[in-house]
Amino acid sequence: MKQNFPFSKDIKRAFQNDPPGQWMTVVPTGCIRLNSGYPQPVLVPSIEIKEAVARLIDEEQDLPLHYIGSPRIPELKKFIQQRMQKREVVLSEEELLVTSGACQAIDLISRILLDDEAVVAIEAPTYMEALEVFGNYTEHFMDVPIDANGLDTDRFEEMLADKEAKGETLPRLLYTIPTFQNPTGTTMTLERRKKVLELAERYDFLVLEDDAYGELAFGEQARLLKAMDPGNRVLYVGSLSKVVAPGMRIGWVAGAEELVTAMDWFKKDLHHPFAQATMASYLEGLDFDSHLQELQDAYQRKSSVMVAALEKFLPKSVSWYTPSGGYFVWVQVPGVDTVQMLPEALAAGVAYVPGRYFFLNQEEGREFLRLSFSYAEEEQIVKGIELLGQVIGRTVPQENN
Amino acid sequence: MKQNFPFSKDIKRAFQNDPPGQWMTVVPTGCIRLNSGYPQPVLVPSIEIKEAVARLIDEEQDLPLHYIGSPRIPELKKFIQQRMQKREVVLSEEELLVTSGACQAIDLISRILLDDEAVVAIEAPTYMEALEVFGNYTEHFMDVPIDANGLDTDRFEEMLADKEAKGETLPRLLYTIPTFQNPTGTTMTLERRKKVLELAERYDFLVLEDDAYGELAFGEQARLLKAMDPGNRVLYVGSLSKVVAPGMRIGWVAGAEELVTAMDWFKKDLHHPFAQATMASYLEGLDFDSHLQELQDAYQRKSSVMVAALEKFLPKSVSWYTPSGGYFVWVQVPGVDTVQMLPEALAAGVAYVPGRYFFLNQEEGREFLRLSFSYAEEEQIVKGIELLGQVIGRTVPQENN
The missing domain is CATH 3.40.640.10 (Type I PLP-dependent aspartate aminotransferase-like (Major domain))
Structure with missing residues (x-):
């Protein structure tokens, strides 16, 4: 039954927006999760x-x-x-x-x-x-x-x-x-x-x-x-x-x-x-500074692994910021709509978050995608980037390749 | 430093009210907590x-x-x-x-x-x-x-x-x-x-x-x-x-x-x-219905203990609703301001919540107080009501006693 509920002004305004969580992707089992901004399981105590x-x-x-x-x-x-x-x-x-x-x-x-x-x-x-x-x-x-x-x-x-x-x-x-x-x-x-x-x-x-x-x-x-x-x-x-x-x-x-x-x-x-x-x-019970040092070392290794794989497997036209901390690498793929490319990437076995969802004016994010090196294991990261490179290679307009 | 922060309309309105938690009482150590709407410690799994x-x-x-x-x-x-x-x-x-x-x-x-x-x-x-x-x-x-x-x-x-x-x-x-x-x-x-x-x-x-x-x-x-x-x-x-x-x-x-x-x-x-x-x-791992039955039995016992003590120790002018479930007994003490009586009750060793805090128009709660039989142990409940009876006996106007 659809009713005319007496909603508050706040919620009436919120209803004008897209529902929350549109950026969440159903990732098929076995897919490498370079979308997840989660800590790596072995690093969770x-x-x-x-x-x-x-x-x-x-x-x-x-x-x-x-x-x-x-x-x-x-x-x-x-x-x-x-x-x-x-x-x-x-x-x-x-x-x-x-x-x-x-x-x-x-x-x-x-x-x-x-x-x-x-x-x-x-x-x-x-x-x-x-x-x-x-x-x-x-x-x-x-x-x-x-x-x-x-x-x-x-x-x-x-x-x-x-x-x-x-x-x-x-x-x-x-x-x-x-x-x-x-x-x-x-x-x-x-x-x-x-x-x-x-x-x-x-x-x-x-x-x-x-x-x-x-x-x-x-x-x-x-x-x-x-x-x-x-x-x-x-x-x-x-x-x-x-x-x-x-x-x-x-x-x-x-x-x-x-x-x-x-x-x-x-x-x-x-x-x-x-x-x-x-x-x-x-x-x-914890020496928090040592704990942090371990995390910093682990994520730095994973970041380096991801950046090396990006250099190895991605077309020359693709660019990114090399991170000095955190969880993420932000990648620009000129000429490609990363929302449109996502189903192919998931089918190939790798997940990312399309750049669009990070912009108020979503069109500005069209060519971007966010990769996370935090969650996946190192060899999964390499494999994931290799798969992503193949998908991009098939998608990038020829003149950019 | 006091600044003119750009507060939202919501918070500006909220600031007109009393700060939250005014009803919370600092209960001296050793005082019997007939104010606490908490489960009894032994009933917490x-x-x-x-x-x-x-x-x-x-x-x-x-x-x-x-x-x-x-x-x-x-x-x-x-x-x-x-x-x-x-x-x-x-x-x-x-x-x-x-x-x-x-x-x-x-x-x-x-x-x-x-x-x-x-x-x-x-x-x-x-x-x-x-x-x-x-x-x-x-x-x-x-x-x-x-x-x-x-x-x-x-x-x-x-x-x-x-x-x-x-x-x-x-x-x-x-x-x-x-x-x-x-x-x-x-x-x-x-x-x-x-x-x-x-x-x-x-x-x-x-x-x-x-x-x-x-x-x-x-x-x-x-x-x-x-x-x-x-x-x-x-x-x-x-x-x-x-x-x-x-x-x-x-x-x-x-x-x-x-x-x-x-x-x-x-x-x-x-x-x-x-x-x-x-x-x-x-x-x-739990048979929830049996678990509930245990709680119901325990709180029913505690409720009966409290009501029996009220009958035994409180002046005739005092009245209450006998509960058929839950945590609370609501007590009316004619002619007494329960906010004013609270410090004496705390000094005597028993805590309650003054009725005033449960009303929009606080004056309506002047003669009331809320007792909880949930938290204290049975013998503490009896002792607490005895102490409360003494405090009320000293406070109630003579004609009501």
Whole structure:
């Protein structure tokens, strides 16, 4: 029965968009998953988490199974404070909220800052789930191009000046993934980071710094926007999804106390005591820096394997950014529609995410695809790229081949 | 630094309310917790959950630690479908969304239905956290009195007719806890249930049926509103918090497919694979009906112990509803302000929740308090009520004593 439900204004607006998850591909069994932005199974500490639960229950019995009460929950917050301090960000308890993954943090930030009059500045391309979240609140965006050095701040400055000159609404929020960006894998230079903060002051907007991949650096770690944020304008979003396990749903947001307090009001899934206490129990036995080093080494090897395979198997016309951390390689295949090519790739045995889904203006992503070196094993990566090379070879227009 | 942050309209409205959690009391160590709506520690299956995690990881390794992939997640949904079927509600997969506890379900329902123009009909008194959630979306309420037979539907009908006659906005949603209501412990009669559904049709509103306590019946189970819902107007909210463990944050919402789909769009904490798979693993080894029977027996015993102690230790002027299920006893202490009496009760060694926090118009709750027999052990319950009787004896105006 189709009824005329009395939907809220929010959902009426959201219904105008495509349903979420359009970018998700049903990947046939046996297909090599270069689409999955997941950690590699052997790098997920399953046994250690099993042991962490056993220790937790042995020591605390029912405590972590109530709404509140586990002494390990404050410990998780302290762990996050300490990690942030290592990255030059000193946070009070009131400036930090633990969330159900980075995605909930992005939603809560939207919840307190955005409404149907708000403009959000985003990178083009950007993380598709963040686009979906923002689209639940507003239809006004400003998409700023990204290149090998991250967000193009000169272009951003021109766009802002232009908007101001025309008397148009300026953005309330910039959403950026400055380090090992999803999907491009690129990192914003220090100079551009400073420029972003300068523009935030000048044009009075807040900055959502999504740092889901920031700790997975193959070399030196980039300086956080939040670490050089004189106006307290940066809302930093972190996550243990990429460095421990996404299924635990542990993320956080750090920013001005007034903003964090407001987010806490709207966090109506409460505080997931069992997941948080389990994570705290897992972490307490761990040398986290060594753990990170292992992950960094593993992903660096996998990244090198993927890039070497791309060089070996892909036509000369194809190009990509060589990542210095994170999970992804962003590939341009001139003259090819990567949505149209996907069924053939899946049939050949390799999966990727078409570039289109990472753009507000989807047509801009037509020739792009995102590969992930995180999930598949090294020999699978090589095989997957070889298969992709064959599919591209059959698809690329002759003059480009 | 105090800044002028560009808050959304939502949060600006929410800031006009009291901060959430005002009803939470800091209970001194050693104080008997008749305030806590928690399951009793010995009734929380800690060991079984530890074993469930061990089995889960042994059998699935990293699968439940990714975003998706655990075969047990669909099993949890099937379990809920089967439980609902036992209660005469047949649900397709698309009519059921697993949430992070009932609280997130209530928030998602509000999210898709409420905005600043919406009116919500609520019971007076009602669950204080639901009041907080609704207050994040609208300031327009219609509070309908409740008595020993649940929501006063005659009064509700008059109020609706009156609103209609005056051309005032009618409610979009009725929030009700028909069975073992929080805080009163009362249950809506079958006749009134039918009336609620009839009014929903006539006045075109939806019904949020919060059934957090429904399975904890000391006798026969009441028929669900959702089980006699010809117009598909009921959004049923269930939870495993009271019958397994609140800290696992497993709840659900069941209703018209179009509404459930809309809620899924806004569920931006994703789907908590580890918690859901752990719950499924715990449930698969369990005779759930026997488990429920044990809980029902235990809580019935504890309820009887509390009621007997109330009869023995409380002044004659004090009255209460004798519960037939759930967690709570709602007590009226004529002539006493229960907020003012609380510090003395805490000093004496017993905690309760003042009635005020369960009312939109807090003054109506002045003489009431909520006791919970769920958390404390039986002898603690007796001791707690004895202490409460002494405190009330010292506080009640002489003519009432």
